[in-house]
Amino acid sequence: MKKVSVIIPIYxxxxxxxxxxxxxxxxxxxxLEIICVNDCSSDNSYTILEEYFQKDNRIKIxxxxxxxxxxxxxxxxxxxxxxxxxxxxxSDDWIGLDYIDGMVKxxxxxxxxxxxxxxxxxxxxxxxxxxxxYRYSKKLTEGEYLNTENAVNKSHVMIWTHLxxxxxxxKYNLKFPEGYIxxxxxxxxxxxxxxxxxxCFYGSSxxxxxxxxxxxxxxxxxxxxxxxxxxxxxxxxxxxEFLKQNNIYLYIIDTLSEVSNxxxxxxxxxxxxxxxxxxxxxxxxxxxRFKLKLLADSTSFNExxxxxxxxxxxxxxxxxxxxxxKVSVIIPIYxxxxxxRKCLDSVCNQTLExxxxxxxxxxxxxxxxxxxxxYQKNDNRIKIxDFNENKGSAVARxxxxxxxxxxxxxxxxxxxxxxxxxxxxxxNKAKDCSSDLVIGxxxxxxxxxxxxxxxxFQIFSKERVFxxxxxxxxxxxxxxxxYSIKFLEGCMIGEDRLLPIKACYYTRNFQIVEDVFYxxxxxxxxxxxxxxxxxxxxxxxSTKLVIEFLNSVQMNERKKTVxxxxxxxxxLCYINTANSSYINHLCDLILYFGDLQNIQFLNQxxxxxxxxxxxxxxxxxxxVVQKSMQKRAVDMVRSLNINKKGR
Numbered sequence: 308m309k310k311v312s313v314i315i316p317i318y319x320x321x322x323x324x325x326x327x328x329x330x331x332x333x334x335x336x337x338x339l340e341i342i343c344v345n346d347c348s349s350d351n352s353y354t355i356l357e358e359y360f361q362k363d364n365r366i367k368i369x370x371x372x373x374x375x376x377x378x379x380x381x382x383x384x385x386x387x388x389x390x391x392x393x394x395x396x397x398s399d400d401w402i403g404l405d406y407i408d409g410m411v412k413x414x415x416x417x418x419x420x421x422x423x424x425x426x427x428x429x430x431x432x433x434x435x436x437x438x439x440x441y442r443y444s445k446k447l448t449e450g451e452y453l454n455t456e457n458a459v460n461k462s463h464v465m466i467w468t469h470l471x472x473x474x475x476x477x478k479y480n481l482k483f484p485e486g487y488i489x490x491x492x493x494x495x496x497x498x499x500x501x502x503x504x505x506x507c508f509y510g511s512s513x514x515x516x517x518x519x520x521x522x523x524x525x526x527x528x529x530x531x532x533x534x535x536x537x538x539x540x541x542x543x544x545x546x547x548e549f550l551k552q553n554n555i556y557l558y559i560i561d562t563l564s565e566v567s568n569x570x571x572x573x574x575x576x577x578x579x580x581x582x583x584x585x586x587x588x589x590x591x592x593x594x595x596r597f598k599l600k601l602l603a604d605s606t607s608f609n610e611x612x613x614x615x616x617x618x619x620x621x622x623x624x625x626x627x628x629x630x631x632x633k634v635s636v637i638i639p640i641y642x643x644x645x646x647x648r649k650c651l652d653s654v655c656n657q658t659l660e661x662x663x664x665x666x667x668x669x670x671x672x673x674x675x676x677x678x679x680x681x682y683q684k685n686d687n688r689i690k691i692x693d694f695n696e697n698k699g700s701a702v703a704r705x706x707x708x709x710x711x712x713x714x715x716x717x718x719x720x721x722x723x724x725x726x727x728x729x730x731x732x733x734x735n736k737a738k739d740c741s742s743d744l745v746i747g748x749x750x751x752x753x754x755x756x757x758x759x760x761x762x763x764f765q766i767f768s769k770e771r772v773f774x775x776x777x778x779x780x781x782x783x784x785x786x787x788x789x790y791s792i793k794f795l796e797g798c799m800i801g802e803d804r805l806l807p808i809k810a811c812y813y814t815r816n817f818q819i820v821e822d823v824f825y826x827x828x829x830x831x832x833x834x835x836x837x838x839x840x841x842x843x844x845x846x847x848x849s850t851k852l853v854i855e856f857l858n859s860v861q862m863n864e865r866k867k868t869v870x871x872x873x874x875x876x877x878x879l880c881y882i883n884t885a886n887s888s889y890i891n892h893l894c895d896l897i898l899y900f901g902d903l904q905n906i907q908f909l910n911q912x913x914x915x916x917x918x919x920x921x922x923x924x925x926x927x928x929x930x931v932v933q934k935s936m937q938k939r940a941v942d943m944v945r946s947l948n949i950n951k952k953g954r
Contacts (some may be wrong), residue, residue, distance in 0.1 A: 311338065318380070640669060643722050657730050699796065703793075742783075746779045
């Protein structure tokens with residue numbers, strides 16, 4: 308078991324230090340060297356350190372004679388560290404008990420110099436919420452490898468979510484620049500440029516505490532240190548001929564736009580003049596270059612302020628009004644407080660950031676609306692539509708479609724969740740192939756067990772039809788609008804069945820992305836469970852509408868058969884669990900199928916059922932249905948085996 312050196316810089320954190328130390332010394336990974344650097348604390352931090360030093364011989368204390376800041380403290384820890392791995396944690400934060408164990412396993416499995424744990428929780432007044440990512444920090448995917456270029460472009464600068472090989476840090480003599488605030492931003496940029504690849508994973512949580520005394524919470528004196536860091540980075544880039552598009556440029560825009568006084572303006576003005584040249588056209592949009600040029604051309608802070616008020620705001624408003632999101636995500640919500648956070652986390656943290664999230668609260672009597680409002684405070688992409696009466700999921704989704712402004716529309720149910728790169732992969736595929744419809748894959752989660760449902764794809768690929776779970780699709784908004792494709796209102800079951808079929812028919816060109824998943828939770832109280840007569844009537848209504856549509860359009864008979872066959876299979880499942888109160892309705896639907904022409908979907912038992920349905924009692928009907936279902940299951944297994952042999 309390799310040793311991990313945990314470096315903790317400490318300055319006046321008596322209120323938080325105990326929780327931090329407890330989280331480290333109680334790690335499931337025991338081979339630790341815990342280096343506590345006391346940076347001349349004037350409170351009781353020293354006393355607390357001494358107490359823990361007596362309890363745990365893995366703790367080493369470094370006492371600095373004068374306060375040097377975070378950079379000097381961390382460098383002091385690096386100077387004495389003997390572990391094969393280096394990990395930094397801030398003394399006012401804490402980590403999950405298996406955090407370091409997960410980091411070590413990840414770095415050894417991936418064989419990289421740096422690993423990044425993307426699981427960050429924000430702690431504000433003891434309220435824990437998912438960390439809100441900076442605009443210039445892209446959301447990362449579980450299991451993703453970052454090379455030199457996209458590591459700088461996509462990953463964030465927080466030092467405490469990374470584990471480093473000490474040999475890597477020693478090789479390039481990587482240290483923190485002393486005398487600067489936000490020193491980790493420089494360290495992270497340089498280390499990621501030097502590293503061939505970084506492995507990203509989602510492990511145990513890092514709990515980042517926000518409080519008024521933290522550096523990131525303090526607006527005062529923020530711009531000047533950031534501008535100094537920017538200039539350090541540019542010095543390094545120019546010396547090493549590493550001027551590539553990465554998040555330093557967005558970071559520059561964010562920093563320089565916050566200039567608020569004459570002193571800050573002087574530094575920012577010089578930096579802007581340095582940046583605004585011919586090279587910058589590769590890094591900045593026209594709008595961003597416009598803002599930088601205003602700053603560079605201004606001769607005083609007052610002049611810059613006046614230009615900003617008049618020009619930047621107008622330009623920004625125009626830009627905002629002209630833009631439309633790439634994807635509108637529509638979420639109908641009713642009584643799902645138990646599941647909603649997981650759903651929203653998966654959507655808010657999508658790697659595709661240019662989305663709008665339309666949440667329709669269908670008059671939920673639980674705390675779903677309060678959860679929505681909580682998330683909306685942290686993410687302005689969330690739009691809430693609040694119904695004053697329950698109208699059903701179809702009306703909710705249709706209302707969301709009417710409000711949507713995105714180029715494409717996606718749907719997700721509030722008790723489900725999606726892979727973090729779900730919409731990015733679907734959208735990129737849609738754009739690359741000029742497709743109006745792109746379909747992802749699905750995992751069904753039953754009793755916390757995941758089942759990959761790949762069978763549908765064999766049908767999709769072979770017959771080029773889409774009749775399955777509509778949430779897998781990303782739909783061109785113009786397509787849905789042009790053909791008035793909507794959900795069937797007034798139905799508890801089957802309201803969504805016609806939408807994917809119509810979309811697939813009218814696009815005539817859809818693509819499949821098999822390596823990204825929609826995670827569907829199967830639960831006992833879902834709408835498709837607890838079947839009653841009302842739901843059976845809705846099922847019959849939606850089935851007949853699908854059949855009517857298929858018979859009204861010019862569709863290949865084989866494709867038509869595949870779709871009808873899937874509805875027939877659903878019918879058999881309902882009959883198998885039917886009771887006497889609604890069996891007559893299902894029998895009428897059986898006879899309706901029997902009247903269809905030119906559709907070859909029947910086996911011997913299906914044919915017998917249709918021919919003799921009026922003469923059978925409920926017990927006999929169920930026996931015939933069970934035989935038919937068994938025959939279909941055998942045929943499916945045979946088909947799968949044939950497909951496997953053919954690969």
